[in-house]
Amino acid sequence: xxxxxxxxxxxxxxxxxxxxxxxxxxxxxxxxxxxxxxxxxxxxxxxxxxxxxxxxxxxxxxxxxxxxxxxxxxxxxxxxxxxxxxxxxxxxxxxxxxxxxxxxxxxxxxxxxxxxxxxxxxxxxxxxxxxxxxxxxxxxxxxxxxxxxxxxxxxxxxxxxxxxxxxxxxxxxxxxxxxxxxxxxxxxxxxxxxxxxxxxxxxx
Amino acid sequence: xxxxxxxxxxxxxxxxxxxxxxxxxxxxxxxxxxxxxxxxxxxxxxxxxxxxxxxxxxxxxxxxxxxxxxxxxxxxxxxx
Numbered sequence: 001x002x003x004x005x006x007x008x009x010x011x012x013x014x015x016x017x018x019x020x021x022x023x024x025x026x027x028x029x030x031x032x033x034x035x036x037x038x039x040x041x042x043x044x045x046x047x048x049x050x051x052x053x054x055x056x057x058x059x060x061x062x063x064x065x066x067x068x069x070x071x072x073x074x075x076x077x078x079x080x081x082x083x084x085x086x087x088x089x090x091x092x093x094x095x096x097x098x099x100x101x102x103x104x105x106x107x108x109x110x111x112x113x114x115x116x117x118x119x120x121x122x123x124x125x126x127x128x129x130x131x132x133x134x135x136x137x138x139x140x141x142x143x144x145x146x147x148x149x150x151x152x153x154x155x156x157x158x159x160x161x162x163x164x165x166x167x168x169x170x171x172x173x174x175x176x177x178x179x180x181x182x183x184x185x186x187x188x189x190x191x192x193x194x195x196x197x198x199x200x201x202x203x204x
Numbered sequence: 205x206x207x208x209x210x211x212x213x214x215x216x217x218x219x220x221x222x223x224x225x226x227x228x229x230x231x232x233x234x235x236x237x238x239x240x241x242x243x244x245x246x247x248x249x250x251x252x253x254x255x256x257x258x259x260x261x262x263x264x265x266x267x268x269x270x271x272x273x274x275x276x277x278x279x280x281x282x283x284x
Contacts, residue, residue, distance in 0.1 A: 030271070030272070030275070031268070034267065034268060034271055035263050035267075038263055038264075038267060039259075039260060039261065039263065042260045043259055043260055046260070048264065052264070052267065052270070052271075055267070055271060056271060056274050056275070056278075059271065059275055060275065060278060060279070063275065063279055064279075107212060109207075109208065109209040109212075112207065113207025113208055113209035113210060114207060114208045114209075114240075115208050115240045115241075115244075118240065119240040119241075119243040119244045119247070120243060120247075121242075121243035121246050121247060122247055122250070123243075123246035123247050123249065123250035135254065136254075136257060136258050139254055139255065139257075139258050140258045143255065143258065154255060158252055158255040158256060159255060159256060159259045179216060179217070182216060183213075183215070183216045186216070186248060186251055186252060186255075187212070187248075189251050189255065190247055190248050190251040193247070193250075193251055193254070194247060
């Protein structure tokens with residue numbers, strides 16, 4: 001069978017060629033996805049060395065285990081699953097793990113379901129560069145402190161912008177679980193930011 | 205009647221327009237009469253936006269070269 005060489009072959013075609021032993025196809029997938037895999041790993045681990053090791057492991061897996069990819073999901077979904085699992089392994093290997101509590105969510109309600117404390121609106125943020133940098137730092141640390149399962153959902157949904165269904169496939173979880181983790185994580189992060197802004201307001 | 209707690213529980217689906225229209229209308233109504241919930245909604249939405257802001261977008265300049273070298277060596281040693 002002669003293969004027709006396209007300028008921009010799709011993932012499925014590159015995967016088929018790789019399964020057929022074509023080295024160039026591996027290069028094609030590597031160039032297409034190395035940046036995405038690295039960024040995903042970096043957002044999950046927040047450590048350049050870990051991110052690079054994860055990227056190496058992911059592409060070793062692609063080269064050696066492409067036969068295990070059955071094509072039921074998109075290649076990118078499979079790749080993200082391999083990458084997320086590798087990054088989560090790095091995270092779980094870290095000790096100690098200081099975790100932001102996602103169970104209490106930092107929001108307290110009275111028995112009648114109303115707020116027990118005033119809720120300030122800090123959404124219209126001053127675009128002061130110093131404040132913005134401080135805010136980013138606070139939030140990055142809070143994301144870092146999320147339990148790994150929650151952090152993975154935040155990174156895949158809110159940073160990578162993937163749909164609930166795809167995140168569920170990547171994590172091997174139900175859509176319901178993905179939505180619940182995302183909501184709890186956002187509530188915990190919102191509570192952290194609220195504490196920061198309210199402390200700032202008290203100082204001012 | 206919707207409570208503030210119920211509104212907070214449904215916020216993600218509400219913002220994505222994934223709620224039953226009747227439930228969404230109840231929340232609209234609650235929000236119109238409840239400044240704390242409106243503030244909560246605004247700050248919840250801002251949190252999701254700020255999360256995107258902390259994403260690492262940088263890729264080390266020689267990542268591709270190092271990666272290719274690493275993979276070439278490893279795959280040569282133990283190909284399968």
